[in-house]
Amino acid sequence: MSGGGIARGRLAEERKSWRKNHPHGFVAKPDNAQDGSLDLMVWKCIIPGKPGTDWEGGFFPLTLHFSEDYPSKPPKCKFPQVSSILMSTHLELCAYLILNEDYGWRPAITVKQILVGIQDLLDQPNPADPAQN
Structure with a gap:
């Protein structure tokens, strides 16, 4: 079977x-x-804001673009324009942390784990990580 x-x-x-x-x-x-x-x-995706957080009630769309090298390489995550540039930047950084093949990507990570991970990072950013301020 080919890579694709x-x-x-x-x-x-x-x-x-x-x-x-x-x-x-x-x-x-x-x-x-x-x-x-x-x-x-x-894949077109929507992540709901987690109950009990500042994001509750929100729905955050994103698109996952998979390459022929998936699952060896992570998908690219694109967020359409959202209500604020800060929010968009924050989501891009969160997704980068999960989907960076040099940082923590593992082929066993599923679409479900990617989306739940991004939802968790919305309310619980990792301030110790240099990619987040």
Whole structure:
């Protein structure tokens, strides 16, 4: 199986697993390709704000872009323009910490773990990390 076949196979399994069991309020699904078919390499996601935090009641969209090298290499995470530049910058830094192949990425990390990890970092940033102020 080629590298792309491995990536697509893994993503198909992750989609199946997500559909059976995912955290309440979260959305993660492959985008539609131009021909209307599912594009397993691009996922549209929504992370809900965690109850009891400043983010409660918010919904934070993002897109995960997977390469043919997935799961050996992490997906790229893109946040569309959100209400404030600070928020967008904070989310980009959080995602960088989870999805940096030189920092802490492991091929066993799932889409569910990525999204829950970003939700956790929204309210519990790691001030000891030099990437966060």
